[in-house]
Amino acid sequence: MTEDRKERQRDRYRAPDPAEGPLTTDQGVAVDHTDDALTVGERGPTLMEDFHFREKLTHFDHERIPERVVHARGAGAYGYFEPYESCAEFTRAAFLQDPSVRTPVFVRFSTVQGPRGSADTVRDVRGFATKFYTSEGNYDLVGNNMPVFFIQDGIKFPDFVHALKPEPQNDIPTGASAHDTLWDFVSLQPETMHMMMWLMSDRAIPRSYRMMQGFGVHTFRFVDAQGRGTFVKFHWKPKLGVRSLVWDEAQECQGRDPDFNRRDLWEAIEAGQYPEYELGVQLIPEEDEFNFDVDLLDATKIIPEEQVPVRPIGHMVLNRNPDNFFAETEQVAFHTANVVPGIDFTNDPLLQARNFSYLDTQLIRLGGPNFSQLPVNQPVAPARTNHRDGYHQTAIHRGTNYSPNSLGGGCPALAGADGYAFSHYAERVDGHKIRKRSESFKDFYSQAALFWNSMSDWEKRHIVAAFRFELGKVGAVHVRERTVEQLAHVDYDLASQVAQGIGVALPEPGANNHKPQASPALSLDNLQGDGS
Numbered sequence: 001m002t003e004d005r006k007e008r009q010r011d012r013y014r015a016p017d018p019a020e021g022p023l024t025t026d027q028g029v030a031v032d033h034t035d036d037a038l039t040v041g042e043r044g045p046t047l048m049e050d051f052h053f054r055e056k057l058t059h060f061d062h063e064r065i066p067e068r069v070v071h072a073r074g075a076g077a078y079g080y081f082e083p084y085e086s087c088a089e090f091t092r093a094a095f096l097q098d099p100s101v102r103t104p105v106f107v108r109f110s111t112v113q114g115p116r117g118s119a120d121t122v123r124d125v126r127g128f129a130t131k132f133y134t135s136e137g138n139y140d141l142v143g144n145n146m147p148v149f150f151i152q153d154g155i156k157f158p159d160f161v162h163a164l165k166p167e168p169q170n171d172i173p174t175g176a177s178a179h180d181t182l183w184d185f186v187s188l189q190p191e192t193m194h195m196m197m198w199l200m201s202d203r204a205i206p207r208s209y210r211m212m213q214g215f216g217v218h219t220f221r222f223v224d225a226q227g228r229g230t231f232v233k234f235h236w237k238p239k240l241g242v243r244s245l246v247w248d249e250a251q252e253c254q255g256r257d258p259d260f261n262r263r264d265l266w267e268a269i270e271a272g273q274y275p276e277y278e279l280g281v282q283l284i285p286e287e288d289e290f291n292f293d294v295d296l297l298d299a300t301k302i303i304p305e306e307q308v309p310v311r312p313i314g315h316m317v318l319n320r321n322p323d324n325f326f327a328e329t330e331q332v333a334f335h336t337a338n339v340v341p342g343i344d345f346t347n348d349p350l351l352q353a354r355n356f357s358y359l360d361t362q363l364i365r366l367g368g369p370n371f372s373q374l375p376v377n378q379p380v381a382p383a384r385t386n387h388r389d390g391y392h393q394t395a396i397h398r399g400t401n402y403s404p405n406s407l408g409g410g411c412p413a414l415a416g417a418d419g420y421a422f423s424h425y426a427e428r429v430d431g432h433k434i435r436k437r438s439e440s441f442k443d444f445y446s447q448a449a450l451f452w453n454s455m456s457d458w459e460k461r462h463i464v465a466a467f468r469f470e471l472g473k474v475g476a477v478h479v480r481e482r483t484v485e486q487l488a489h490v491d492y493d494l495a496s497q498v499a500q501g502i503g504v505a506l507p508e509p510g511a512n513n514h515k516p517q518a519s520p521a522l523s524l525d526n527l528q529g530d531g532s
């Protein structure tokens with residue numbers, strides 16, 4: 001029997017082996033004929049009485065569920081995570097204590113913008129979402145392959161995604177991010193500039209999911225057994241190094257093999273070439289919260305590795321393909337609020353919005369409140385709740401289901417105050433209710449410039465070409481011009497090269513050219529791709 005607890009759990013849910021018996025109806029009644037419906041005579045009408053025919057069509061008619069509103073196209077795999085050593089110094093999370101303990105995981109990689117049937121190798125952000133089935137419940141690290149995000153506050157997410165998606169009147173374009181609405185939004189929201197630099201770089205066309213970094217993006221919080229907090233940023237690094245396609249290759253792949261990235265992942269695992277990633281953390285003591293040029297709660301900024309090195313804490317191996325794409329890869333439900341004791345949130349306003357949005361969307365996508373009972377979502381830690389009923393309830397609960405409860409016979413006891421249960425970090429907060437972003441979030445260009453300055457010549461050429469290609473498709477001249485004005489805040493040379501390529505005038509030199517506050521010498525070495 002396998003040692004992997006998740007595998008043993010999946011075994012309990014596998015459908016009967018089709019080789020072991022005849023075709024049946026959903027009710028288990030054997031069927032001897034499935035090619036001809038029951039009719040009156042050889043050429044007469046089809047009879048309602050044919051329950052097999054009706055069941056077959058009805059089930060087919062209901063096969064589709066809504067695709068994810070973003071990250072609709074994805075590929076997944078099972079595997080395991082092992083810490084290198086105990087992290088008890090920073091976190092009491094059970095799965096980070098003992099190097100001999102393997103925690104089962106399920107990972108889903110994805111593109112963001114395109115629908116389920118879109119091509120893999122489009123210019124886009126890639127999702128990198130990991131579900132750890134820990135002994136203390138599920139922990140989801142729902143990250144991307146870029147360390148920053150487009151917006152600072154989740155209230156802008158619907159606007160951003162509406163601008164990113166195809167235009168409402170004709171659903172054009174799919175795939176690439178080139179259209180007026182996106183660039184209109186971007187040029188009106190300068191906080192997007194840093195992420196747009198990443199998006200126009202080769203990072204947006206990864207060669208393989210096996211050769212891609214992952215980032216938690218937000219600053220999270222580790223909490224140790226004494227309740228002491230430490231800020232943490234998560235980094236996945238692929239053992240195969242970071243590799244990108246070049247643009248022409250990416251475009252050719254879209255035509256020749258739209259499944260290029262998912263096929264690569266599937267075939268590598270089938271061939272025993274298991275993808276491997278190292279988990280690293282940047283740790284920031286709470287007392288250092290205000291010792292940076294940037295606000296730790298601003299998801300459009302990185303903490304440069306020169307300032308806070310990444311400390312490797314463990315590794316993950318993906319060694320099993322799913323048995324069924326729909327049951328597992330499509331129905332998996334990640335959620336940033338799925339945390340375990342020892343991992344907690346910060347007040348990053350983007351993270352706080354995500355903590356609402358994922359469960360909310362999954363209630364409709366997966367048809368009600370019981371989707372955590374689906375095999376891929378089920379924790380290996382026993383779930384004992386007072387939740388009952390609802391669509392697709394599969395558990396047969398017994399006894400009463402309320403608390404407090406002196407009758408017993410149903411309601412589980414509450415965990416003792418022995419450190420086993422999750423308790424929210426007791427952060428002190430104080431302030432007036434206002435709709436105003438902190439001044440500490442207002443530097444939109446320094447890190448975009450830092451990114452540009454850290455690129456090699458050939459990487460810069462690729463970025464300029466990408467801006468020219470994407471902006472060249474924008475019809476509204478004022479949107480092109482405004483985007484070039486934004487780029488002039490990042491780097492005047494970049495802006496002038498893009499302007500030349502798309503036939504718009506440049507703003508006056510120096511008029512609004514931003515002077516980066518961070519030293520250009522501060523390189524992003526460890527964040528760069530290392531080849532084509």
Ligand code: HEM
Pocket residue numbers: 067068069070071074108109110126127128129142143144149153154155157215216217218299332333334350351353354357358361362365
């Ligand atoms: C998927 C919302 C920002 C990474 C999704 C989904 C929603 C969503 C509704 C679909 C979930 C589902 O149907 O199961 C949001 C909101 C954001 C935000 C409201 C900002 C306020 C981010 C950021 C990241 C991210 C910053 C990366 C750090 C992902 C990933 C998935 C996803 C990886 C796909 C998960 C999967 O593979 O099933 N997001 N998102 N999102 N999001 Fe976000």
